[in-house]
Amino acid sequence: MENFSLILAIVVITALAFDFTNGFHDTANAMATTISTGALKPKVAVAMSAVLNLVGAFLSVEVANTISKGLVNEDGIQPEVIFAALVGAILWNLLTWLVGLPSSSSHALMGGLIGATVASAGLDAVHGDVLVTKVLIPAVAAPIVAGLAALLATRLTYKAGRNIDEKSSAKGYRAGQIASAGLVSLAHGTNDAQKTMGIITLALVAGGAIAPDSDPPVWVILSAGLAIALGTYLGGWRIIRTMGKGLTDLQPQQGFAAQTSAATVILASSHIGFSLSTTHSVSGAVMGAGLGRKGGVIRWSTATRMFVAWGLTLPAAALVAALAEYLTSLGGWGTGAVAVFLVGSSAWIWLASRRQVIDHTNVNDADEPAGVVTTAMAAVTPPPAGVDEDVVATVQTPATEAATNQSTPSATV
Numbered sequence: 001m002e003n004f005s006l007i008l009a010i011v012v013i014t015a016l017a018f019d020f021t022n023g024f025h026d027t028a029n030a031m032a033t034t035i036s037t038g039a040l041k042p043k044v045a046v047a048m049s050a051v052l053n054l055v056g057a058f059l060s061v062e063v064a065n066t067i068s069k070g071l072v073n074e075d076g077i078q079p080e081v082i083f084a085a086l087v088g089a090i091l092w093n094l095l096t097w098l099v100g101l102p103s104s105s106s107h108a109l110m111g112g113l114i115g116a117t118v119a120s121a122g123l124d125a126v127h128g129d130v131l132v133t134k135v136l137i138p139a140v141a142a143p144i145v146a147g148l149a150a151l152l153a154t155r156l157t158y159k160a161g162r163n164i165d166e167k168s169s170a171k172g173y174r175a176g177q178i179a180s181a182g183l184v185s186l187a188h189g190t191n192d193a194q195k196t197m198g199i200i201t202l203a204l205v206a207g208g209a210i211a212p213d214s215d216p217p218v219w220v221i222l223s224a225g226l227a228i229a230l231g232t233y234l235g236g237w238r239i240i241r242t243m244g245k246g247l248t249d250l251q252p253q254q255g256f257a258a259q260t261s262a263a264t265v266i267l268a269s270s271h272i273g274f275s276l277s278t279t280h281s282v283s284g285a286v287m288g289a290g291l292g293r294k295g296g297v298i299r300w301s302t303a304t305r306m307f308v309a310w311g312l313t314l315p316a317a318a319l320v321a322a323l324a325e326y327l328t329s330l331g332g333w334g335t336g337a338v339a340v341f342l343v344g345s346s347a348w349i350w351l352a353s354r355r356q357v358i359d360h361t362n363v364n365d366a367d368e369p370a371g372v373v374t375t376a377m378a379a380v381t382p383p384p385a386g387v388d389e390d391v392v393a394t395v396q397t398p399a400t401e402a403a404t405n406q407s408t409p410s411a412t413v
Contacts, residue, residue, distance in 0.1 A: 007335065008207040011079045012200055014086045014342075016227040019196035021093040022105040023053065023231020025239060026192060029102075029262070029282040030185040030232075032243035033255035033289075035363060039174040040181070042237075042360035048178075049185040050233035056189020057197075057225030071110065071135070072117045072202075073125045080328040080335060081120045082203045087342050088112030088321030094349045096309055100238040100246070100358075103309040104277035108317040109195050110135050115318025119325040138269060139277055139310075143284025146265045150285040153257035154292025161253065173252035180259035185232075187266035188278050189225065196224040237358045241365070243283065246302045248290030258282070258289035280310065 030052075031045040040048070089105070089112040096103040110131075117125050157173070197216040200223075204210045210217065216224075250258070262285040266278055283306060290296045327334035 005079070005207060007079045007083070008203060008209060010335075010339070011083045011086070011203040011207075014083055014090070015196050015200045015203065016223060018086050018090050018093070018105075018109065018199075019193065019224050019227035020231040021090055021097070022109075022192055022196070023050075023228040024234050024236040025093045025097050025105050025231075026188060026278055027232045027236045028239040028243040029278045030181050030188055030259075032240045032282075033250050033258055033286065034177050034181040035240060037174065037177060037250055037252045037255045039177040039252060039255065042240075042363055045181070046233050046360075048182060049188075050229040052182050052185035053189035053193065053232050054225045054229040056186040056191075057193035057221060057228065059186075059190045071127060071130050072113060073121070073127070077117060077121065077125070077202065077206045079203050079207045081116045081325055082113070082199060082206060083335065084116040084119075084324035084328050084338065085109070085112035085321045086199065087324040087338055088115060088317040088319070090342065091320055091345055092313060092317045094346055096313075097236055097238055098349050098353055100242045101306055101309045102239045102243050102279045102283055103306070103313050104139070104279045105192065106195055106277045106279075107135070107139065107310070107313040109199065111314035111317030112321035113199070114314070115321035116325040118318075119322035120329070139280060142265055142269070142277060143280045143287075145284075146262050146281045147284035147288030149261035149264065150254075150258045150288030151292040153261055154254050154289045157253045157257055158293060171252075173256045176256040177252055177259060180256055180263060183263040184259050184266070184278075184282065187263045189228065191266055191269065191278055193224045193228045196227070197221055200224065237360065237363045238353070241358055241363050242302065242306075243286060246299060247283070247286050247306075248296060248298050250286070250289060251293065254289035254293055254296070257292065258285040261285045261288070 027046055027049055030049045031040070031042075034040045035042050035045050086109075089108040092103070092108040092111075093105055114126055114131070197220050200220045201210070201214065201216045204217075204220075205212050205214065248254075259282075262278070262282040265281045265285075269281075287298050287303065290298050324338045327338050
């Protein structure tokens with residue numbers, strides 16, 4: 001049985017709090033397209049995702065080992081360093097959730113760990129080769145690979161179903177979406193829940209509670225799985241809206257292609273121990289699916305904000321974590337000050353989110369206006385061959401729908 005100090009207990013609780021934020025921050029990865037196309041009702045979707053996240057947490061420990069044994073040098077890392085890392089990751093997760101941006105919880109955690117470690121032990125304590133090969137390269141490759149796979153899969157599904165009745169085809173693909181969404185949820189559990197397992201295991205090693213190079217104890221796997229499942233069930237509705245409606249308008253065929261492509265990439269990465277961002281994978285797949293349908297468009301204003309958030313995640317979390325580590329190094333009062341700041345900031349962000357509530361009742365209300373380029377492309381692009389124009393009209397962007405209603409007041413969409 002592990003011997004716990006007070007600071008180690010605080011680190012474990014904070015790590016589970018991060019895991020909880022990871023759950024509601026990344027629910028959109030699995031369920032946004034399923035919810036936006038109407039394949040599942042919002043509350044049913046998040047409940048299903050939560051259960052499969054928990055199951056996925058028990059399937060592998062490769063990613064956990066990458067974090068606990070590979071990214072930073074275990075020697076000389078104190079529990080306070082890990083606490084500071086978690087502070088940076090949690091605050092970045094909450095801020096991006098507040099503005100509805102699907103940034104990477106994984107990279108927030110990596111950035112926090114790197115920033116705190118560098119502030120405590122210097123650059124030599126970070127294993128640069130692991131950072132490049134198992135974090136940075138997958139960060140760039142994942143959305144590209146998933147996007148290309150989804151684009152190709154979308155075109156193949158439309159080509160294969162061109163002679164099938166549109167309503168029958170949509171019904172079949174909605175059923176396929178449910179299965180593929182479950183696969184993404186399972187993949188998310190195998191990858192993201194493990195990151196918290198790795199952090200807790202690293203803290204236990206740093207605190208002398210378990211031997212170096214140990215695998216995560218069973219109670220760590222269970223608690224991490226439960227925390228991410230609970231966060232998933234509560235639903236990160238703000239990011240679900242952005243992922244499901246803000247990037248593009250998806251039909252069931254596209255949703256199925258996007259989720260299947262993303263799940264394949266995530267599961268393959270988990271198997272070989274890549275600390276992959278599920279957000280990057282799913283976002284890339286959604287954009288690829290959007291471009292794969294003839295007449296489909298991407299809202300590049302939303303995509304650009306998302307790309308900026310991706311680029312800022314590692315350095316922003318690292319900076320906050322480094323500052324937190326400086327305070328914790330001053331003694332117990334410094335650690336207490338950081339804890340108070342974390343709780344106070346989290347409370348402020350939650351109160352700010354109450355000014356405009358987004359939940360399961362309005363998650364499919366599109367509030368992202370299409371840009372000039374998107375509107376123009378949608379107006380001049382013909383519908384897919386064999387698809388009734390009335391069907392295409394039901395997936396217009398908000399801007400083109402508004403323009404249609406203004407020019408033809410009697411039109412019914």
